[in-house]
Amino acid sequence: MAETENQNKAELQLNEQRQLVEMPSKAQQVMRQHMLEHLATLNQIIGLIAEDKLEKAASLAETKIGISSMGKQCAKTGMGPGLFMPPDMRQMGRRLHEASSEFARIAKEGDTKQAVAALQKVTTTCVACHYKYRIQ
Numbered sequence: 001m002a003e004t005e006n007q008n009k010a011e012l013q014l015n016e017q018r019q020l021v022e023m024p025s026k027a028q029q030v031m032r033q034h035m036l037e038h039l040a041t042l043n044q045i046i047g048l049i050a051e052d053k054l055e056k057a058a059s060l061a062e063t064k065i066g067i068s069s070m071g072k073q074c075a076k077t078g079m080g081p082g083l084f085m086p087p088d089m090r091q092m093g094r095r096l097h098e099a100s101s102e103f104a105r106i107a108k109e110g111d112t113k114q115a116v117a118a119l120q121k122v123t124t125t126c127v128a129c130h131y132k133y134r135i136q
């Protein structure tokens with residue numbers, strides 16, 4: 001009971017610090033879907049790095065999160081979540097895609113340590129945006 005209360009308090013605090021970005025429910029849905037896919041892709045990339053399959057990790061990063069993955073939803077549905085983001089948030093989104101393409105470029109060179117460092121730049125963008133914004 002007390003634990004649940006504490007959890008709720010912590011949640012509330014985090015919510016108060018984060019800026020609420022309102023978007024239509026369709027756009028929210030698209031965004032959550034992308035987020036889940038990003039998480040799954042990240043998970044796959046880490047596995048591939050561990051198996052020394054850097055080429056594969058690179059192409060996954062580029063096609064699923066990189067610059068070349070951008071804007072497809074927007075063209076398809078007119079409900080790309082980027083349309084509803086304040087400029088700074090959109091910029092953070094853009095940085096995620098850029099960092100992922102940069103990871104792809106570095107991973108292709110075949111140095112695991114550098115690839116991991118580049119991957120951390122990707123996850124840094126996930127963290128930064130999550131600490132700043134919420135959609136509900």
Ligand code: HEC
Binds near residue numbers: 126
């Ligand atoms: C441009 C900002 C931004 C970036 C970059 C970003 N996210 Fe998110 N993410 C959000 C917001 C906002 C939410 C919704 C939080 C809320 O519930 O209000 C979210 C939600 C999620 C969720 C929960 C989805 C659900 O089912 O509700 C996951 C998982 C997630 N993000 C993973 C990631 C991962 C992994 C990355 C990096 C590869 C990432 N995100 C990058 C803004 C971002």
